[in-house]
Amino acid sequence: MADIRDVAQRAGCSIATVSRALNSPQLVRPETLARVQAAAAELKFRPNALGRQLRGERTGLIGVMLPTLGNPVFADCLEGIEAAIDGTGRRLLLVTTQYDPERERNAIETLLQQRVDGLLMTLADAEHSALVDDLAAEGVACQLVYNDAPERPCVSVDNRAAAAQGVNMLIEAGHRDIVMVTGALHASDRAKRRYLGYGDAMQAAGLTPLPAFEIDFNSGARGERVREWLAQRERDGARPTALFCSNDLLALGVMRALREAGLRVPDDISVLGFDGLAVGELLSPTLATVVQPSVEIGRHAAQRLLAQIDGRVGVVGASHDPSLSHALILPHEIRRGGTVSAPPARQA
């Protein structure tokens, strides 16, 4: 593979001139420029980004760390990130962590070793993670996505308020027995905040918040678990009339289980999701859900990160925009859908 020296020799100039011709053509005499370009083309010269990166201040690499791509929420967000960096000459280094804190640590270390200019990530639990503080202390540019921790650099919706508003919609539809269904609650700060929002809405309506029904997201036996739980509640005479699922994917799984258990949605039981996945609108009945602007979350996070990186030019006197180190809360939306209706008439 030809290197800059080969090109220089072929063009009859020094490597410095080749470098200029490639990066600052205006600094080079047109005739020389042409010779260099010709030489580069003939040799199929492909500049080695590693050399440049090793030398320079920046690599143009952005580290992206997400829990999984199996949930379209993250894929959507990634699309927003891509859209934001498109045309800036940056590239994305991608890692997924499966919500595993240890993998999170490793991944970050790896990305940092590659000298990414900045980090975009969703942590399992941003509030209790010292990671973000460490990164801040090290001066690593970084934005969290989806995590909402008010005092941290992140982009998200107000999960608590959004959840409350969603649950409130259920209440307004006439539901009083509402249970929240979540994955492992302890593993996700978002699910926790949504549960708080659920509690807010319930209490504001004078209802008693119920414990969340937690089911393991990764277990194949989800359907069965749901049915067992339902049967139990049935025996207790306390079957809820509505379920608030902490995310859309979970809602879809739950709905399948309900169907298999012979329950009709929404006639027998209403279901509300959270995320606003596009597929939700394609279902019938359409999935009622709390919509986060996933693509926009990704886009904004990336834009903020770039601003952060660029603001770091002089390294010292840089114009550190303080707003970039606090949360950016994007508006959520309630999407009414066919999975929510009034509760079935009470049977004596």
Next chain:
Amino acid sequence: MADIRDVAQRAGCSIATVSRALNSPQLVRPETLARVQAAAAELKFRPNALGRQLRGERTGLIGVMLPTLGNPVFADCLEGIEAAIDGTGRRLLLVTTQYDPERERNAIETLLQQRVDGLLMTLADAEHSALVDDLAAEGVACQLVYNDAPERPCVSVDNRAAAAQGVNMLIEAGHRDIVMVTGALHASDRAKRRYLGYGDAMQAAGLTPLPAFEIDFNSGARGERVREWLAQRERDGARPTALFCSNDLLALGVMRALREAGLRVPDDISVLGFDGLAVGELLSPTLATVVQPSVEIGRHAAQRLLAQIDGRVGVVGASHDPSLSHALILPHEIRRGGTVSAPPARQA
């Protein structure tokens, strides 16, 4: 940021010893090793991967180029890729191209400049693209995913046979008026092969293949287009009784349009998809589809790529496994689902 020299000084040894301590601990006296590790920890030394990569043969970087992450097929495939490289110490450089050939060219060039060890990609049209030949000529390790071009290094299903089998299922259910619905047909070699498979099945049953109904994937007006088209067919008295959609996402969109047009699936019209998206099973009725093992496709492609890279050790006399430069065809599956039933009784 501390570099290897700082660590050496602090540990009272040479940089070579530090390097050894980090990469081949067994070559270093335990006592020295301990000193180095202590020094590295105290200085929060983070090895600069760029230095190593510039020096070494390999970067450990794998370039991944996909059309979009908006379609879960590709996200699933990416999960398989991740699974395959997990634990190998490699990282993924990700780019999406939106099916745009020019972006494809740019992206590849970019990835190559970063000196990725190999490339994993889905091209819009692998058969007519000179890209793959160029790459092969340059000796770049590369595997195509989803594209099935028999003579190329790729991992996919046999799109033609799979489509034929799917369409045959429709025929066996009693359908004779079957139309294939696709995105821009010219843009995707897969859609083209699936259309061939459609033709195969129709002809084998003594039926006349119909022209495909192409609708722009990126247009928001999809629903409307479908309704117009249906109305037209209706007037012609030639409304098909079954639609074979070239992918599941399209099928979902089409089904929505059908519903909005007042048609029931499958009572009025049957729908068959292609891909095997997980959401298809969560719908009701569940989506009948031709299932590709997306995660496995990604996993295998990555494994083959790694084998290719590793086989290149001696650079010259390497054990170039020739099978790696030909297609690996993975088995597909027909998923029967609620969206396909017998055609409605003929009305005079």
Next chain:
DNA sequence: TTGAAAGCGCTAACAT
């Protein structure tokens, strides 16, 4: 406008 030269941080001979 161009060239010479000094590294960026690391690894791997080669020497001791």
Next chain:
DNA sequence: ATGTTAGCGCTTTCAA
């Protein structure tokens, strides 16, 4: 077991 040294390919002063 450890040190010395020569680059990997590039950008960027500093001089000319």
